[in-house]
Amino acid sequence: MRGGSVAVVGGSIAGCAAALAVSRGGAEKVTVFERADAELRDRGVGIALHGDRYAELESAGYVAAEMPWAPLTQRVWTVRDGESEYGRGIAEQYFPFRAYNWGSLWSELRRRVPEEVTYRSGALVSAVEPDSDGVTVQLADGQRERFDAVVGADGYRSVVRDAMFPGLDATYAGYIGWRGTSADVADLPHDGKEAHNVAFPGGHCMIYRIPDGFGGHRLNWVLYTAPPESEGLHPDLKTPTSLPPGRLNAALTDHLRALVADNFPPYWAAKVLRTPPETTFIQPIYDLEVPHYTSGRMLLVGDAASVARPHIGGGSVKALQDASALETAAVAGGSWKEILEAYDISRGPVGAAMVALARRMGAAQVENTPDWSAMGKAEFDGWWQDQNSGSDRNSGFGGHSMKRP
Ligand SMILES: Cc1cc2nc3c(=O)[nH]c(=O)nc-3n(C[C@H](O)[C@H](O)[C@H](O)COP(=O)(O)OP(=O)(O)OC[C@H]3O[C@@H](n4cnc5c(N)ncnc54)[C@H](O)[C@@H]3O)c2cc1C
Structure with missing residues (x-):
């Protein structure tokens, strides 16, 4: 990535973290395109981050103790x-x-995006057009700009994903x-x-x-x-x-x-x-899963790559981990091909596992609810274990550990 140019489509949680990741990974020119005009901070909903996952992300430098919680x-x-x-x-x-x-978590992440990154608000990307060694970003206002690679951080209706896997929708x-x-x-x-x-x-x-x-x-x-x-x-x-x-x-x-x-x-x-x-x-x-997190010079992070139902409490963790894994791949890889392959291998299986767990949880907690009022402690514990496939604390509730083999 050293010396290269990267476009990040979407400037929310995943987009800010990805901009940080590719800057740290050595990209020289990074541009974030965010369609929202105003600052995003007024989205005042709650986001819960698992404590163990937080600790890993803190040591990776994506979250910090001073973020209010x-x-x-x-x-x-x-x-x-x-x-x-x-x-x-x-x-x-x-x-x-x-x-x-959500608003203060986003503002803290936004504040950490390095100054040399260009963050363009009110910039709606209408299409991305890949070629053999780059990607052209087409804006709704007619502007076009070519980059060495594009990161789709544009949520579950991603235009980048649409260029990678046409018709694959949530x-x-x-x-x-x-x-x-x-x-x-x-x-x-x-x-x-x-x-x-x-x-x-x-x-x-x-x-x-x-x-x-x-x-x-x-x-x-x-x-x-x-x-x-x-x-x-x-x-x-x-x-x-x-x-x-x-x-x-x-x-x-x-x-x-x-x-x-x-x-x-x-x-x-x-x-x-x-x-x-x-x-x-x-x-x-x-629900959304993709066959691969990368295709040519395009790659996905956060909800653009996979959407797990929120019962799992891990969507933001996954987005931040995606960014951290991208930084690791960029630092280690000697070519775009190596970087993109390493990133896909490290994140694809995690995304799929989270979507599967979240589906089981949604089925148990919404689609086929038990007779809660008749449940004692033992029944409840058994019901919870079934959703987690009887596995241990690494089941993925709250997000998988980045240290997981
Ligand atoms: C009900 C609910 C509860 C949740 N609770 C939790 C929780 O407790 N814990 C947790 O970790 N996660 C939770 N999540 C998930 C979490 O919110 C997301 O997984 C996480 O914030 C990552 O989002 P993102 O940045 O990938 O996508 P988004 O936040 O959707 O951001 C996408 C960005 O891209 C921009 N964009 C889109 N298209 C374009 C375009 N064409 N051009 C330019 N910009 C574009 C959008 O304006 C937006 O800013 C919850 C989700 C839901 C629905």
């Missing part, structure tokens, strides 16, 4: 129990994660994530259990505190369930998309609110139902 150590699974305020806990799990605010998993954040943290239970998972027939809702980026906290929740099929709630869910607040149609909102009122313990129902509509949104859940 809140500790999570125990996760309680709760079901409604009549009118009992907090419901009934059915299980408690060791949950060694660090809770981040597939809708059949259910959605309804997310929200609020300032409603003052009376959270002081039980030392920082993560709460409300379980109900047909889904679950993760609730935890995240830093607000200004020294305080916000409540963050994400509820997974299938929308009713009959109402055709959104004509377009099967096409990769996300629905910002303004497009959340009333029928779907009413359905979700009724579901919460009927199935959540009253305390947690109030927390979700009091969340201001302008800080809630819907993300359809997708």
Whole structure:
């Protein structure tokens, strides 16, 4: 990569980390193309990073202690129990994660992108055209620029992936994530259990505190369930998309609110139902895997390469690990071919394993939920082990270790 030029399409978590990686790997000219006009920092949702994965990424230089976070150590699974305020806990799990605010995690990563990298906001890439030893990036405004290589960090609807594997799209998993954040943290239970998972027939809702980026906290929740099929709630869910607040149609909102009122313990129902509509949104859940992370001089990182359902809590970890592996390959490789081959070999199998685990988790936690309220500790532990294929702590929950053979 030494002396070469690299385009990075997408300037979010994966894109900033990839720009850092290729700079450290020796690229001389690095340009990030990000379609969003304004800064991305207002996306205030929560991101949980597994503590062990964090430690590896910290020593690789992709995250740092000063990035604001809140500790999570125990996760309680709760079901409604009549009118009992907090419901009934059915299980408690060791949950060694660090809770981040997406916006502040992104700003910290953005701040670490070296000054010599050109970060172009409002730059929509409409196509990438590979040739034998480079790639031309075509912008929507008509500009064209040629680079030695292009990194697709442009999320699950990637134009770079489309050039590599035409027609290979993310597939809708059949259910959605309804997310929200609020300032409603003052009376959270002081039980030392920082993560709460409300379980109900047909889904679950993760609730935890995240830093607000200004020294305080916000409540963050994400509820997974299938929308009713009959109402055709959104004509377009099967096409990769996300629905910002303004497009959340009333029928779907009413359905979700009724579901919460009927199935959540009253305390947690109030927390979700009091969340201001302008800080809630819907993300359809997708699966995506690719045959290879590289093709010619094009390569993929983050969600552009693979999308694992969020139950695994590892999407950002995977994006940051992709970048770290790219840096390692760039430093070790003597040619573009060597770099790209080494990167594909190191990341392809991890992406596929995460997607498979996340599918099992989605099937168990949303598509075919058990009778949670009848579960004792032993049943719960067995159910959890089944999703992890009975394997050990390296199962991939929270992301695989980079040290894994
Ligand atoms: C409901 C939900 C909960 C999640 N929870 C967690 C969690 O707890 N922990 C965790 O680790 N991960 C979690 N994730 C996953 C995580 O958010 C992503 O995996 C991670 O942020 C990596 O994203 P990315 O940078 O690859 O893609 P994105 O964030 O999608 O970024 C892609 C960027 O590319 C830009 N772009 C796209 N197309 C173009 C174009 N043509 N030209 C220019 N720019 C373009 C976009 O504007 C965007 O900024 C969750 C995901 C969901 C949906």
